[in-house]
Amino acid sequence: MxxxxxxxxxxxxxxxxxxxxxxxxxxxxxxxxxxxxxxxxxxxxxxxxxxxxxxxxxxxxxxxxxxxxxxxxxxAAPPAEPDEPAEPPESADDPWSEASFGAGPPPPPPNDRPSADPWDAPLNDDPDDDWDYYEQDSYDRDTYDRADDLWEEAVPSAWSERPPPAYPPPYVPPPRYQRQHIPPTYDRGAPPRPYPPPPPRQRRSGLGCIATLVGIIVVTLVFGVRGQSEVTRVPLAFGGTWQGEIRDTGDAKAKPWKITVKLVAGTTEGTTSYPGHGCKGVLTFEEADDDFLVMTERATGECADSRIRFTTRRDDLVIDYCGVDCDRPTWTGTLTLK
Known part of the structure; x- marks a missing residue:
């Protein structure tokens, strides 16, 4: 295949x-x-x-x-027959054809054996060999002198007496250049002038201090009385008769109450009336500012005392019934000027 x-x-x-x-x-x-x-x-x-x-x-x-x-x-091709190996040709004069394989040749008879081993004889057996002399124990290399030594008559030449060459010293590189740091100099100019000494303090008399103190007291009294008179009166923006309705903030289904408020600017009092409920109230000034007024109501009849805050909003007046905290009113409403 x-x-x-x-x-x-x-x-x-x-x-x-x-x-x-x-x-x-x-x-x-x-x-x-x-x-x-x-x-x-x-x-x-x-x-x-x-x-x-x-x-x-x-x-x-x-x-x-x-x-x-x-x-x-x-x-489809027929298989090829294997080739038979060819036999080697016979040699006519083959030296091994008559050889007998077995033991070696018989040893010689005892009388024919050599009396001594030829390798035991010394190799340097030449009597004229000069090297045998050097192998003797009596040879002294320091005293031996040959007659035909050629180096005894040698004359030194100019080349043999020439001194050895002077080699240059090894190269040593120069040190690396290091730049020196020179601090710069700045022209700072002339030194600053000294500050002038403060002027000597002048002694004040006791009358000047007393006059200053009296002036402060007078100004405080005048402006204090003036300010107190302004905040203890009903502002001009709140004066007049106001009518409207108030509602209970805790009960959205409760019916509103009609109310009439009378405030006189420049005074500390006012009145309230609730038509249809048979009760009235007297207002007393508590505190005021440009945009709000707080008064205390003393009610008569079936109504209870309360604290009322009035706030102006455009042409209307917002009324809130509150206790200590007026940010959470119990009743609230809007009044218009009559």
Missing amino acids: PDAFGELEGNDAYAVLGLSPDATDKEILTAHRRLVFEHHPDRNGDSPAARAHTTLLNAARHVLTADRAAYDRWR
Whole structure:
């Protein structure tokens, strides 16, 4: 089988897939898909036999789909007979043909053996060899002098007496330049002039201090009386007769009450009346400002005493009945000037 079909390992591709040689390409792919699904290692416990069979199935599909024509021609050709190895030619004068294999040659008789080992004899046995002298123990290298020593008559030349060359000293790099820090000088100009001394304090007489104190007391008394007269009277904006209705802030279903308030500007009193309920009240000034007025009501009849705050809003007057805290009135209403 050629190397291109060696992956089949001697198996027939059609037999591996269970097909006939006239099978179509579609039948080849279908049979390969079915057999791979059946023998896949994932379905057979990842056994070595399942892996080898799946590899053979893939090789058969590859041969029949990629090179089917060449495989069919190889499959139809008769198998070639194996060649027999040629025998080597016989040599006419083979020295080993008459050789006898076995033990070595017999040892010589005892009388023919040498009396001594030839390697035990000294190697330097030449009587004229000068080197034997140096190997003797009596040789003294310090006293030995040869007659033909050529170096005894040597004359030194100018080159041999020449002094050794003077090599230059090693190169030492110069130190790195370091820039010196020079602090700058600034022209600050002339020194500042000294401040002039403070003028001497003048002694004041006791009459001046008394006059200043009297003036402060007079101003305080005048403006204090004036201010008290302004805040203890009903402001001009609140003067007149006002009529309207008031409602209970805690009961939205309660009916409103009609009320009439009379305030005289510049005084500290006023009156209230509630038509249809048979009660009246007398107002006494408590505090006032430009936009509000607080008065205390002393009621007669069925009404109870209360604290009333009046506030101006454009042309109307807002009335709130309150206790200590006027931000949470119990009754409230809007009055108009009659």
